[in-house]
Structures are given as structure tokens and as C-alpha cells.
Amino acid sequence: TWPTMRITQLNRECLLHLFSFLDKNSRKSLAKTCHKMLEVFQDPLLWALLNFHSPVELKKDNFLLGPALKYLSICWHSQRVKVCNIEDWMKNTFQKDFCNRHENTVNDFLLEVCNRCPNLLSLTLSGCGHVTDDCILLLLKNCPNLKTLKLENCVRITDHTLEAVTLYGRSLQTLHVDFCRNITQTGLERVREKCPSVMLRAERITKDPVPMPALGAL
The missing domain is CATH 3.80.10.10 (Ribonuclease Inhibitor)
Known part of the structure; x- marks a missing residue:
């Protein structure tokens, strides 16, 4: 079986790509889950x-x-x-x-x-x-x-x-x-x-x- 991987284990580039498919509300909700997600939300490249x-x-x-x-x-x-x-x-x-x-x-x-x-x-x-x-x-x-x-x-x-x-x-x-x-x-x-x-x-x-x-x- 494939090892389980948490979303927070993805690198910054992958997370930015993931966020790019989300609407503004979904991005904000995900940003509230942890500090790493907040940092991605605050990345200027996303906006x-x-x-x-x-x-x-x-x-x-x-x-x-x-x-x-x-x-x-x-x-x-x-x-x-x-x-x-x-x-x-x-x-x-x-x-x-x-x-x-x-x-x-x-x-x-x-x-x-x-x-x-x-x-x-x-x-x-x-x-x-x-x-x-x-x-x-x-x-x-x-x-x-x-x-x-x-x-x-x-x-x-x-x-x-x-x-x-x-x-x-x-x-x-x-x-x-x-x-x-x-x-x-x-x-x-x-x-x-x-x-x-x-x-x-x-x-x-x-x-x-x-x-x-x-x-x-x-």
C-alpha cells in the first residue's frame, strides 16, 4: 500500500498549485487550519x-x-x-x-x-x-x-x-x-x-x- 501523506507535507509549489483551483472562500477556510496553510494563503503569487x-x-x-x-x-x-x-x-x-x-x-x-x-x-x-x-x-x-x-x-x-x-x-x-x-x-x-x-x-x-x-x- 502507498504510504499516507498529509496535505501539509506537500511542498510550497504544490500547495500554491492546489490553492489556485480554490475559490476565495475555500482558500480562506483552508488558511485557518494551520500556520503553513496561512502562509500559502498570504503568498502574493496566489493573488x-x-x-x-x-x-x-x-x-x-x-x-x-x-x-x-x-x-x-x-x-x-x-x-x-x-x-x-x-x-x-x-x-x-x-x-x-x-x-x-x-x-x-x-x-x-x-x-x-x-x-x-x-x-x-x-x-x-x-x-x-x-x-x-x-x-x-x-x-x-x-x-x-x-x-x-x-x-x-x-x-x-x-x-x-x-x-x-x-x-x-x-x-x-x-x-x-x-x-x-x-x-x-x-x-x-x-x-x-x-x-x-x-x-x-x-x-x-x-x-x-x-x-x-x-x-x-x-
Whole structure:
């Protein structure tokens, strides 16, 4: 018979490989079993990729944020996103209370990324209705190696983000701004003009409003 081997007898490389197949909660649970597992959990090599599926997940302590992070995705595919997408002045009290509970969560998290993850290569945000232009601008400034920026259904993103791309997106190769209703064709054309090498995609972007004729012209 084969000799019995405990998981703690595996070397660091094997344990890291094992941990890489686990989700964040499972990694955290295993880290609580002994000091050796905790050390593996805290190894930066384990945290080059982070995927989140709701703002609530950003507040958990089941992951590490640091310079090793290369790929970050925050995608909230929920009916609740529709509430976030309502203009503030149109929201009722219930809708405002709902948004107040999480409206700063993603922005605050991305500010942490700005401060702690300078080697970020790729960022994907979907359904993040409270993310602002200022936050993306800071991220472009602080993560100079960012190659991919994909924004989908982020209603507070405007042409100011596109302007930031032309100023600070020196390494950017791919830019998606799908279903971001406050992006204009004028802003997109400016990116195409200033950054011709960037692969730009913008699905379901409304046309720029046609200016009303002057009264004297009627």
C-alpha cells in the first residue's frame, strides 16, 4: 500500500498549485487550519487574478490586495443594477436608501487598487453604476502598465474618462465602453484621433444630441 501523506507535507509549489483551483472562500477556510496553510494563503503569487460578482464581495477578508495583482474583474449582473442606473434626481426614497448602502464601495476599493496594485494589467467593470470618472482617472495615473480597460453598463462614466485615456493611458491597448450611456460619439472620435493604436469598442452608445436651431433661424 502507498504510504499516507498529509496535505501539509506537500511542498510550497504544490500547495500554491492546489490553492489556485480554490475559490476565495475555500482558500480562506483552508488558511485557518494551520500556520503553513496561512502562509500559502498570504503568498502574493496566489493573488495575480481577482474576480468579484457583487459589491458585497469587496468587503470580505477572503483575499489579498497587493503589487502581484495583474487582472481584476468586478461584474455585477443583477436586476438591482437597474436601480443604480436611475438618475439620482429621479430616485425615490427607497431607491436612494438602497444605493446609499453601497454607492462608495467600488470606488473605495478601486482607490485601494490605485495605492497598492501598480502592476495591474487589466480591469473589467460591469454593472458598476456608481463608479466615477475621477476614480478611473486615478487608476490610469497609478497603474501605468494597464493594457486593457473594459467598462460595461457603468452609467456615471462620461467623456472625461475618455479624455483621461488620451492623457494617461500610455500602455492601453484595448478599451471597451459598452452600454455606458453618457459616453458620446464626440468623445470616442477623440480617442480614435489621439490613440489610434487602441482597439476601441463602444456598443449601444447613443448618438450625440442634435443642437436645436437658433430662434432666429426658425
